[in-house]
Amino acid sequence: MGKPKVLLLGAIDHAHESWNSLSSLADLVAPEARSRADFLAECSAGKFDGVVATYRTFASVEITGVFDAELVKLLPESLKFICHNGAGYDQVDVHACSERGIKVSNVPTAVDDATADVNMFLILGALRGFNTSMLALREGKWRGHPPPPLGHDPEGKTLGILGMGGIGRNLKKKADAFGMKVVYHNRNKLSEELAGGAGYVSFETLLSDSDVISLNLPLNKNTRHLISTKEFEKMKKGVVIVNTARGAVMDEDALVKALDAGVVWSCGLDVYEEEPKVHPGLVANPHVMLVPHMGTWTYETQLAMEEWNIGNVRAALEKGKLNNVVPEQAEV
Numbered sequence: 001m002g003k004p005k006v007l008l009l010g011a012i013d014h015a016h017e018s019w020n021s022l023s024s025l026a027d028l029v030a031p032e033a034r035s036r037a038d039f040l041a042e043c044s045a046g047k048f049d050g051v052v053a054t055y056r057t058f059a060s061v062e063i064t065g066v067f068d069a070e071l072v073k074l075l076p077e078s079l080k081f082i083c084h085n086g087a088g089y090d091q092v093d094v095h096a097c098s099e100r101g102i103k104v105s106n107v108p109t110a111v112d113d114a115t116a117d118v119n120m121f122l123i124l125g126a127l128r129g130f131n132t133s134m135l136a137l138r139e140g141k142w143r144g145h146p147p148p149p150l151g152h153d154p155e156g157k158t159l160g161i162l163g164m165g166g167i168g169r170n171l172k173k174k175a176d177a178f179g180m181k182v183v184y185h186n187r188n189k190l191s192e193e194l195a196g197g198a199g200y201v202s203f204e205t206l207l208s209d210s211d212v213i214s215l216n217l218p219l220n221k222n223t224r225h226l227i228s229t230k231e232f233e234k235m236k237k238g239v240v241i242v243n244t245a246r247g248a249v250m251d252e253d254a255l256v257k258a259l260d261a262g263v264v265w266s267c268g269l270d271v272y273e274e275e276p277k278v279h280p281g282l283v284a285n286p287h288v289m290l291v292p293h294m295g296t297w298t299y300e301t302q303l304a305m306e307e308w309n310i311g312n313v314r315a316a317l318e319k320g321k322l323n324n325v326v327p328e329q330a331e332v
């Protein structure tokens with residue numbers, strides 16, 4: 001019997017040595033396809049037969065499209081493991097994978113620090129309203145004419161973290177240093193130790209009591225548009241909203257309306273509903289902080305993420321199991 005194969009979807013940018021070391025265990029293959037249609041055709045033609053694990057990147061969606069039921073059905077019989085290089089795995093239909101007996105892993109933990117840093121940067125930038133004057137300076141207008149409204153201090157403000165996973169908990173620690181009072185809502189209340197002093201509140205209370213709301217929850221069918229018109233109506237007038245999770249957990253149209261109505265004072269976004277498209281109402285609003293999905297965009301974090309994901313491919317080859325599986329499959 002020949003060596004098993006590993007399919008690389010996307011690129012290894014940093015952890016070359018670790019990746020190359022897998023070649024003693026498996027043949028490392030890649031698609032020729034540059035489009036979803038061609039990728040599906042390669043799958044159907046049996047090009048990837050013998051592949052047991054795939055390493056996929058977030059950006060590889062530009063070639064294969066999402067790993068939905070249609071695509072998962074065409075993956076080779078031999079494929080048992082999908083290792084996704086990212087914390088958020090909404091590009092992969094985990095249910096379709098489970099039905100075919102395919103285990104899916106993501107990259108938790110390694111992303112936490114860098115993403116929470118961007119989260120804090122967006123909170124500070126949105127509270128202080130820095131964007132307008134940063135734009136004005138580059139246009140030779142110093143702070144702008146008239147100057148922007150005074151910003152707000154984080155000290156003493158209530159930060160409501162929606163989704164208290166690794167990133168939410170990391171953010172909590174950072175927000176402590178800025179004197180914010182942190183509350184959170186999560187599907188499950190955390191132990192005192194994990195909550196680190198953050199108070200557990202209901203979803204409704206988080207909406208109504210927070211000065212700053214941070215979205216740190218995964219995108220799935222239960223969380224799509226979790227924040228929309230009805231939720232904005234429950235928030236404090238002048239609230240600041242920050243999102244480093246996934247754009248579609250918030251209804252962007254409703255956000256733009258809430259900004260225009262002054263219900264939301266400002267927002268800080270790293271993620272958008274239809275990346276790389278950004279809602280024109282956001283682009284046109286100089287007051288908001290917009291970053292093009294750069295939560296994990298540091299050398300250290302990108303390297304750590306690749307190493308983690310390669311570790312999962314290695315575990316699949318050596319032990320026939322992944323080091324971590326996504327929560328939906330934890331009991332499967």
Ligand SMILES: O=CC(=O)O
Nearest residue numbers: 086087088111296
């Ligand atoms: O968006 C980044 C990630 O999911 O890791």
